[in-house]
Amino acid sequence: MAEILANSLRFHVQRLPAADPGPGAGPTVVFLHGLVVDNLSSFYCTLAVPAARAGHDTVLYDLRGHGRTERPPTGYDTGTAVQDLTALLAALGLDEHPVHLVGNSYGGTLALHTALARPELVAGLTLIEAPLHGPWIENMLDTLSVAAIGLEGSQVPRELTSIGARKAARLTATADALLNRTTLIDDIAAARPFTPEDFARVRCPVLAVCGEHSELVPGARELARHAPDCALRILPGLGHDVLQGGTEELRGAVLGRLAEAARRRRPQAVTA
Template sequence: MALTRAGALRLHTQWLPGRGDGPRSDGPAVVLLHGLVMDNLSSFYSTLAGPLSRAGHPVLLYDQRGHGRSERPPTGYDRDTAVADLAALLAVLGLDHRPVHLIGNSYGGALALHTALVRPDLVASLVLIEAQLTGDWIEEMTDTLSVAALGLEDGRLRAQLAALGQRKEARLTAGADALLNHTTLIEDIAAGRAFTARDFARLDRPVLAVYGEHSELLPGARELAAQAADCELCVLPDVGHTVLKDATAGLRDAVLARLRGRVGAVAG
């Protein structure tokens, strides 16, 4: 693990070289984008990062701005700035010479899709895992984060967790408090917009969308599949929004199969 300077920001990164009998390690990198606030790169450790690396895919994980061990500036939590952070990171690591495969979970999926729309030169393909796409999700997320911010503001929850010896939970809670109450994250998300059918129609990168059959976000994924030129929708049974955690095996198999097809197409 390392702190890597990407523009004016230091981002916590981890690089896993491709191993095994799969694609060569000099093939397109896979970049993993985690979700918001309580999430960080560690959510991919035992779920996707290891299996992808063992299958021969070089993998980049990083804590996004303000998350995990990355620096937490007071501003810059909109999607355009997130894309700029990613572009700067790829450049400084020498990974900007060819497009990368982006895999995003939850809000990380929304960032992956936005990247493909505004910087398609960076993107070889997309895997969207339970990404928020359409409907009132921005308003709903803003409301949820605002309520969470109020609950964290006085610090009592963090103190209670620390007193109970739950140091990891206390640390995550402290990070969430810092993000929600001491940065513009909530305001920046509220100023964004949901994706539209027009966005999906102009998407020119292949997409695998993986959702749980009980997910409230599934209608947006179906609209994406209907409008995008190359989108495969994979619906995993008996799970909702927690696909990454609770349907890891099915997700892993779908992602590896998709990447094998894409690498084969590039090689051919």
């Protein structure tokens, strides 16, 4: 475990070196997790360790306010999230070469915002069940607001601790703190939705992955229609649970994409 100071905040970061990088290795892979009860651990065994074993340097970090990263009361808008990531890359010495961003759920939204705001830092995107259209985000905000009301003043974390369910208690307490004592809900509500023109400005290769029954498929299809280089993968029988429910198929798709990125870099490495 490491704490890295970036953008005036202490971030919890895990780095996994490539098992056998060799010449012409692909870009460093940076993982961005989802909202509220999620943290970097969801990627650790599912994608990050396999990526490192396949020869890719990997970085995982807890987003602002999540996991073991500091939880300030403000700064949960997408612009600040992009600043957090770019400052973290600089602090890790990873801002000289573009990285590949893998984002799950809201982490995919932040990855796409980063590619649009700082295209020179992003070599490629893998967007797993990323919210890319307005209606789903509105539904998510309604869900978060209801959860905030239910958690405010709740004794659930204490009750869970008393019966030994420490992990569940910790996640519940984190959700309460994020939803009721930060500007997270208001900041997400204020975000401008993506447009087809935004998708058309994405210059790096994109892999968008959705479950067959996910409400996010329309947004992913819109991205694939307008982005210059976007492959869409629909996993049968799944909904929003692609990372956990379709791990094996997702892992194959992601590792295949990273291997492709490494092949594209190889002529440059040989020339150098």
